[in-house]
Amino acid sequence: MTHGADDSSARTGNPVRGSVEAHVLANLGLLASLRPQVYEPHHEVLKRELDVVRLEEAARRQGLESIRMDPLVRVLQDESRALGFFKNMSSRVLYLDRATTNRKHLTRRILARHDIPLARGLEARDADGLVEAFRAIGPPVVVKPVTGSGGTGVVTDITSLDQAHAAAAPVLAAGRGVLVEEMVHGVDLRISVLEGRSVAATLRVPANVVGDGRSTIAELVAAKNELRSQSDYLRHQPIILSEEKDRFLAHQGLTPASILPAGQRVLLHHVANLSAGGDSYEVHPFLHPEITALAERAASFFSSSLHAGVDILLERLDAPLDEQRAVVCEVNLNNEMPMHVYPMYGTPVPLDELELAAHWRVESTIPAHTLREESAPGAVTVHMDEVTELARPSYRPPAPSPSDGHALGATLRSLDNEYLLATFRSIDTDAEFAIPEGGLIHRRDGGNEQAAERYDRTVLAGEVGRNPSVMHRYARASGIRVMARHRLRSGQQERALELAGKPWRHWLLHTPRADGSTRTVRIESGDQLEEHWAAVEKSRATMVETPFDPACVLLMDATTLLAAQLRVPLTIVGDGRTGLGELVEHHVAARRAHAPLASLTTRLNTPELLTSRHLDPGTVPAEGEQVQIGRSPMLSDGAATVGLNALPWPGLAELAARFVGAIGSDGVATVAFVPRRRDATNATWALWRYHSEPPLALFHSPLHGPGYDPYPAIARRVLQGPTRELAVI
Known part of the structure; x- marks a missing residue:
């Protein structure tokens, strides 16, 4: 158990001897009274689904109703309120906290700001930075990606620059940074903190076997895997005898065919994670109070989550902090609750019951009526002539971009960053602002630095926006029509x-x-x-x-409508003189000269557009004749953005508010509706898309119609909203 070795994908550059075995054996000596647990399998689900399935069962035992949105998403509700879960993260968990805990360098800066003990480490973004970090920290070191989970890409016990370059190369080549940290030897402890109090703790011990004087190592592994197979959690994580483990055994003068003396324990590697075949011991009663207090402090800085799993490397479970080396490695908001429900040794902790009870006590829950179809507002109907009139394009030559001074071809995110930074600087002239991470805003004022998130979205809102299937089920449960x-x-x-x-x-x-x-x-x-x-x-x-008609996109601040616009499939209006090919070229040229749409225009090709619709580029449409070239209101298909002074269909704002309310997100998002036709002239609006991190430049500068400047409202929201304090570097 060495710092950074937290998954089966971690690789050991050189075997670490002596200290690891000594720490493991010393701590296991404290736990000699713990007996193996025997379970009966109940759940034929994937490991990643077990969290939400256990929560669902706990909810039903409490008389709550469960709505299944997805294998990983549930809504639990009673007659008055509801609460959504993505895995075991509730609908109140902010993306800000998920993003900062998923980015190891930001977790370090938050913990360091509050004097939490950490391994010495430096971030490197390129090969030169890697060399500087390696020399500053000194071998042996651990190299790990700054983002990611499950230990993927983690390499431990690196003693040379060549090894460091080999470990970092795949990550740096992918455009990501790495952390170079000192190697800390100790035992691997996961403490679960709920409502500010530690309630469970798992000691993770590398895969190992104990001899009985008769069985080979391979036979002992098979027996242990049989024990693991009875657990709904551990059956997904067997011990696998690989070439790497064979080499590890060879360093000890052993092979899988070796017979161990009775009572002799042999480690099969130094990776402590359970997914690598590690043993789990539920050890909360054995912990020194200072260790649990350290975990509680570390979890407290990510306040939107009622629970967190804090990973600590330390020498002794029962010793105070001033008598040993102990460092916090990670804080996990998706903290694998079943780890404590299904320990191999020790008393299981009903963390599913405890977490559900804690989440159900919070006030920021969803009114249950928003997820009851019978209480939904009626369908919002529309006469297609209304949409056609608002979406009517006008012939015009290529115009200068309405975003003068901004680079054509810049991505929508780059434009948003540029506009937003300018707005921040006009509102708060004393601070410096930067946007180094996707969606995260850094504000520095003198010796203080904070991280915030522009959309104030929740983790669950992000999953709904990412997964169309979940979006559809949320809409149907809310009584909202969908495609x-x-x-x-x-x-x-x-x-x-x-x-x-x-x-x-x-x-x-x-x-x-x-x-x-x-x-x-x-x-x-x-x-x-x-x-x-x-x-x-x-x-x-x-x-x-898929829609063929214009879409109406609503920009929402929680349940409040900020702006609306149409996304109109590529349509041209004839002038009686110009051929279709030239008219389409005019449209494409106008998009290329328009900063928000320029980056979405590079793949538009006039001949291909016309061929796909079986149209002759030489055909001359009559004056005023509309010809729809595009097949959808997607911007990548050539659709135009048309700003609206007001929303002609107020019922859409009510539907959008109901939908975002059902998700439980108070953030900024877009909700898109499209007409679902009943005949040639009549339609009912249906939900098409939900975007929890929408590009705002499209509303600021539409291709046609009035624009809306969302950046002052976004900037004020960020400056007044939740932040996380960072150590200044």
């Missing part, structure tokens, strides 16, 4: 053809490829579907209804 999604398997061709043949419906057919990627084709007729059905018969597919 259709259908899962198809072999033998369902008749059903699929029925869907493809429905009038006013367009579809995207998603089928998996052998390499794990997804193949997407547009389906506008039964004939097209039949051409691609062979791929469905081989595997499975999803047919997703």
